[in-house]
Amino acid sequence: MLGKEEIAKRIAQELQDGWYVNLGIGIPTLVANYIPEGIDVTLQSENGLLGMGPFPKEENIDADLINAGKQTITTMPGSVFFDSSDSFAMIRAGKVQLTVLGAMEVDQSGDIANWKIPGKMVKGMGGAMDLVASAENIIVAMMHTNRAGESKLLKKCSLPLTGVNCVTKVVTNLAVLEVKNGAFHLLERAPGVTVEEIEKATEGELIISGEIPEMKL
């Protein structure tokens, strides 16, 4: 079973040289720590920055320089600032090659829910609806089951949706799955996790074809 850092590490293997990438809050943010050597990716922060650098040293903190998670950050050589409408122009027009975000539920048709639990929690969608409606490559990073042990990979999402038919891949603490043709396709198992365990934790339709390899981290 993977921890959060290892989920991020596995997702980082998906990055390709030259890509512009938007990382959501939580596990997705950690992906930035595992960008493979020799791969040049530019991180887009939807509050108005391309070329996000690491967190600052204490002496370099700038209140005017934050990421979409409101954390203090730094720039890189070649960084650029822009306003919120330009930021979502590049997202909407598909210039950002990969979006990684967290979710409360994903279903087998690629629908995602991650912004609202009616009556309990309403924080808002932020930029998530814009991101999932436009990116061609959407990877969800999340735990396979919720705190009650129930599957988060469902036949049909029960919570209010963030977007429809949009998730392309899911990386969880148990597995890597591709979402296509109305089903979850099991690609890899987390080290030490059996196919049976993944089947048990997946409510949506799961396609298992041939021998399922273990992830290489």
Added chain:
Amino acid sequence: MEHQPTLELVQEVELIGHNKKHRMKKVVKNAEEAIAGIKSGMTLMLGGFGLCGIPEKCIEALSKKPKITDLTCISNNAGVDDFGLGLLLKNHQIKKMISSYVGENAEFERQMLSGELEVELTPQGTLAEKCRAGGAGIPAFFTPAGYGTEIAEGKETREYNGKMYILEESLVSDYSIVKAWKGDTKGNLVFKATARNFNPVMGMAGTITIAEVEHLVEPGELDPNEIHTPGIFVHRIFEGKNYEKRIEQKTISK
């Protein structure tokens, strides 16, 4: 457009535009003078992302006028409990918020869940484009964001090149309040780093736009190549003192 400015405001703007005596008088003394004319029931746009780039001086000045109530505030976030728009929430000066993310404010959540506060959650890119379009004289536009979700309910949808879009109406405000790094007396503005965010587009969409700046300079001191917001969009400007610029998530590398 979802909001029409009052006749009174339109007349004031015409005065600014046509009366030579008034045309150059954009500079006001301070936040209190800048917010003069804001009345109960008006619609305000306030720049900022989280607490970054918020017009903290004007918000503070509004919080000292608790008789101004029933405001509709268009702002990406709602501040925190004791800073930014949280100050106006605490005073119950806000009737309705139009935002994309409000998770940072406990009082906000309480007022929303109890029904005291009306909230229109809008995808962030749609919110930015609603302001930009409003400021550009475009009444509505199609966007894919929110298609198939509850955001699309009751809205016209249309297919273009095999993809579905929803029709979103643009926004204008009675007063837009923005925060810039530098500005000149003609109202030209330069923003710093990610404190730019919603400020330029909201600045465009104000019937009256107020800019508070850290450094107010004379015309000619800003490089025309590097101005972000042309002064034509700005009606009042002042230099704020002692900015707090509170940080929400101080994160450092080890």
